[in-house]
Amino acid sequence: MAPAHRSSVLIAAVAQHEGLTHEQACLVHGYSFITDLLGAAQRLGRLSHTEIQRVLDELRPIIGEVVEEYRDQPLDAMWSFAPTTELMGMGHERADRRLFMS
Template identity: 55%
Template sequence: MTASAALLTALRLSDSMLPVGTYTASYGVEQYLNEGDIETADELGDLVEGYLRGVIGPAEIVALGHAHRSAAAGDIDGVLAADERLSAATLPSEFRDSSTKAGAKLLDLLTEIDEGLFAGADTTGLVAAYTEACEDGRTAGHYPVALGVVCQQAGLDAREAALVSAYGSVTGLLGAAQRLGRFGHTAIQTQLSRLFPVLESVCERYHDAELTAMCSFAPLADVRGMAHERADRRLFMS
C-alpha cells in the first residue's frame, strides 16, 4: 500500500461518516454530564484521558493489536481469543452491546464493498470465518477486534490501526459531549489537541502488547455506564 492509500484508509476508518453506529454511543459520558460530574472542558479532557489510560489502551488497543497479528497469520482462534478477553474486561452491558453492534456493522461493510480501499480484503477467508463466528454466536464481535481485522486486511500496520481506533474513540467521546449541548466546537478541539500526545503514547505502548497483558481499570466509568442503563433521560445507547 502506498503512503497516500494508507492515509486515506486511516481517514476513512476513523471518520464519523463510516456507517457503523459508533456515534450513538457515549460510553458513560452522557451519564457523567447528567449527574453534573463534568462542568468544564478541562474536566471533560481529564475524563477522556482516563479512558485512554485505563480502558482504550490496556484493553481495546491490546485486543485490536492481537486481532491484527492473528489476522495477518490467518489465525482465527487468535482473533476469537481477543474477543473473549475483551468481553470479560468490559463490564457494563451497554458498553458491550454498543461495541458488538458496531463490530457487526463494520464486518458487514467490509464484505459488501468490492472496490476502493478495501479491494484487497480476503472476504472469503479469515474475514468470512470471523463473520460467521459472530453470526453464529460463537464470538462477540467487538468493534476493536473487528477493526483490527479490517485494518490488517486493508493494509494498515498494527500501530496505524491502533491510532485509528484510539482517535475514533476519543473523538466519539468528545463528540458525544458536544452533541449534548454542553461544550462548543472550540473547547472540544482544544481538548482534542491536548489529548494527542496521550493518544500517541498509549498506542505506542499497547499496540504490540501480549493478549495476557489486557486489563481495564475505570471503575467510575463502569458505574456511570451501569447507571445509564436505568436513567430516565437518555439520548445515547450507552
C-alpha cells in the same frame, strides 16, 4: 461481547484488510476512542465543536505516546475494570431522564 470490544475487533479487521501496520491500527483505534468520548461531551452540551477540535489537537501527541508505550503488550494484558460505569449504564436504561440531549 461489549460494544468497545466489538469496535476493537472491527478496527483490527479493517486495518488488516487495508494493510495498515500494527502501529497505524493502534493509532486509528486511539483516535476513534478519543473522538467517541468527545462526541459524547458535545452531545451532553459540555463542549462546542471548536473546543472539541482544540482538545483533539492537544490529545493527538498523547495518543501517540500511549500507542508507543502499549502497542507491543500481549493480548492477555488487555482488560478493563469500570464497575461504576457499568452500574450507572444499567440504571440509565430505565431512568426518567436520559443522559444525552439528542
